[in-house]
Every structure is written in C-alpha cells, then in structure tokens.
Amino acid sequence: MRTFAYCRVSTVEQNAETQAHQLKERVADLLDTRIISESISGGVAAMARPAFKELVDHKLEAGDRLVVLKLDRLGRDAIDVLQTIKMLTEKGVSVQSLDLPVSDLSTPEGKLMLSLMTAFAEFEKSRIVERTQEGLARAKAEGKTLGRPVAKGTTQSVLKARADGLSQAKAAQELGLSLATIKRHWNKEL
Known part of the structure; x- marks a missing residue:
C-alpha cells in the first residue's frame, strides 16, 4: 500500500508547507515525492483542480491510501467532498482525514460517518433550494420583476x-x- 497526501491552500500568498510538515509528522510511511500540493480555492470542484485530478487519474491505484490533514482540504462543498470520497473508495483508494474521530473513511465506522455527512449535505442542499424558492415567492409578492433586466429600447x-x-x-x-x-x-x- 502506497500513501499519498494532498495539501491545498486557497491563495498563492498561503503556503502548503505547514500542512506537508504536519502530515509527515503524523504519517510514518509518507514520502516527500507523494505529497501533492496546490494553491486553489476549495470552492473549485475537486476533479476540476489540476494537481488533484492528476493525482487521481495518474498516480492513485487500488490499494493506495490518500491522507489529508483536514477534510476541508478536499473542498468546501460537502456534496463535492462526499462525491470525491465515494469516487476514490470505488476506485479502491482508502481515504483518511486526520481531523476526524474516525480517520479511515473506508472502514464501517468511516462509512457511517460518511453516511451521516451525506444526509446533512442533502439536507443542506434541500434547505438552500427551499430558501431560494421562498425568496423568489416573496419578491414576486412584493411586485419585484424577476430575471434579467432589459435595457430600455x-x-x-x-x-x-x-x-x-x-x-x-x-x-x-x-x-x-x-x-x-x-x-x-x-x-x-x-
């Protein structure tokens, strides 16, 4: 089993070296050549990030382990994070987040935690849709014009x-x- 680590910072002013150092301290078999770092917003979908996509498509194989210091390094959008973890586990890659009580998300306990997170993400998405619909209905009731403004003439x-x-x-x-x-x-x- 090979171990890879993924470090992400949101801006080029930040440095992923601190994450890499903490990962090396906590993961005994982690080689420097298997630490992948990039500076990109967590709002960008995981598979749209160049370094992460390269890691998934060309380096990770079944039986490998991907370690992140914190789950939010995989992304800010809960749904994207869950889809990414599901995709990796289906590929046979174990995903570990060192900030969770159950770090290995491929174990029964990890899958339970993932299921709970999925339920919360679904709930969050439903609430966003609900609030959007409520806001549109309120705006219509107040007589506001919805949609793209049309230039006069x-x-x-x-x-x-x-x-x-x-x-x-x-x-x-x-x-x-x-x-x-x-x-x-x-x-x-x-």
Whole structure:
C-alpha cells in the first residue's frame, strides 16, 4: 500500500508547507515525492483542480491510501467532498482525514460517518433550494420583476432592425448586442 497526501491552500500568498510538515509528522510511511500540493480555492470542484485530478487519474491505484490533514482540504462543498470520497473508495483508494474521530473513511465506522455527512449535505442542499424558492415567492409578492433586466429600447431596436430586413446576426453586429439577446427580442410585440 502506497500513501499519498494532498495539501491545498486557497491563495498563492498561503503556503502548503505547514500542512506537508504536519502530515509527515503524523504519517510514518509518507514520502516527500507523494505529497501533492496546490494553491486553489476549495470552492473549485475537486476533479476540476489540476494537481488533484492528476493525482487521481495518474498516480492513485487500488490499494493506495490518500491522507489529508483536514477534510476541508478536499473542498468546501460537502456534496463535492462526499462525491470525491465515494469516487476514490470505488476506485479502491482508502481515504483518511486526520481531523476526524474516525480517520479511515473506508472502514464501517468511516462509512457511517460518511453516511451521516451525506444526509446533512442533502439536507443542506434541500434547505438552500427551499430558501431560494421562498425568496423568489416573496419578491414576486412584493411586485419585484424577476430575471434579467432589459435595457430600455432593446426590444424596439431589435424590432426596427428586423423591419429593416437585417438578419439576426447582422442586427447583433449593428446593435452591439449578443445573438442570444437578439433572439430573445426578435418575435416580441410592442
């Protein structure tokens, strides 16, 4: 079993060396060449991070172990973190987070912890959708206009270009608007 470690900091001003040092102190069989570090926001999905993707796609194999100092190093979005851990465990990679009471997430206890985290992440996602819908309903009830604001005169300009015989592409060019905007206004009535 090979052991890899992943260190992540959010900005280039920060340094992952502290994480790497703490990992080397706590993980006996960790080689310097198997510590992967990058500076990228935790808000970026795990598999969209270049160094992490390289690690998963080209270095980690079934039977390997991936260690992180804290679970949030894998990401800030609970759902993405859980999907990442699931993907790794399905690949046969053991995932360990040294900040959790049960560090090995591939054991029965770790799977229980992961299940609980999944339930909380699902609940969190549902609440976000609920709050968004409530906010939209309240805004509608208050008479607010929802959606993209329309610049005054856009519809008239597009309809005049159409009446003048311009194509949608030519109208977009002439009016300095995107083709999508032209298409949205092309068949509107005044």
